[in-house]
Amino acid sequence: MNRTPNIYRMTITCPDRPGLVAAVSGALFAKGANILEAQHFADRLSGTFFMRIEFQLDQPRDVLKPALDRLEAEGMRINLRCAGEPQRVLLLVSKFDHCLVDLLYRERLGEIDAHFVGIVSNHSQEVLRTWIPEHIPFHHLPVTPGTKAAQEAGIKRIVEESGADLIVLARYMQILSDDLASFLSGRCINIHHSFLPGFKGAKPYHQAHARGVKMIGATAHYVTSDLDEGPIIHQDVELVTHADLPEDMIRKGRDVERRVLARAVSDHLEQRVLIDGHRTIVFRD
């Protein structure tokens, strides 16, 4: 993971046309940037071009502004971030903490480049019983059907006050309203404990057991107002047998959920994921 201050990541999205790669790489070369990694893809069905570039620039980033302004004037949507500035991440959880703890541990190991700015749960820390580092604020926001609007207003306030760049639903088991889902559009990742589109909803392992599947899985996706329908970022599976009861599937599923969410969050934070309508483009390293 590259945390050095003079490394930048840039993503570009625009209508596809000839000469885009040359235009972008030429603009960077002209300002003395050295491209370290570059990937691009043209979606022929949507006619959209996607590109990710990681480059080194041993000058202040402002030297790029005139060139990038010209590219944006030509219709490019550009997202430029310094790899040395970790993104601010807010974590939401309900009762099951395995994904939350996994992300905290991977960050401590330096596997995930994030600055965790808070943890929100609809259950108390006593119920969650998770060890939470002192430097990360814990917010207990209980919710009932009657208090959902007020509770969600509290979530919005914490997102704004913490300056969160990314919100992760690390087994947060409340359906977000259309308003909150729209407010978090493109910056909220959920881990669903099934291999979507199979077994949507709150109890996928029981559905899987009843169906007699031989594989279970997990899906990390961006959150939209349509439950479990958001653009998929990463998925993985695990074999199960006739002997596995729902509780065995829940146990085996924890490992899949942990690794799928960690991979999706890491790829998002490294700007490797671009949204293409209801789908994603993922530029893996």
Ligand SMILES: Nc1nc2c(c(=O)[nH]1)N[C@@H](CN(C=O)c1ccc(C(=O)N[C@@H](CCC(=O)O)C(=O)O)cc1)CN2
């Ligand atoms: N707008 C969205 N909100 C949420 C999504 C989403 O895709 N869009 N994903 C869920 C997570 N999830 C499955 O991955 C999920 C969570 C909760 C439920 C559900 O039916 N919840 C019940 C309450 C359950 C409880 O209190 O234990 C409910 O909210 O009425 C289904 C799927 C997170 N939110």
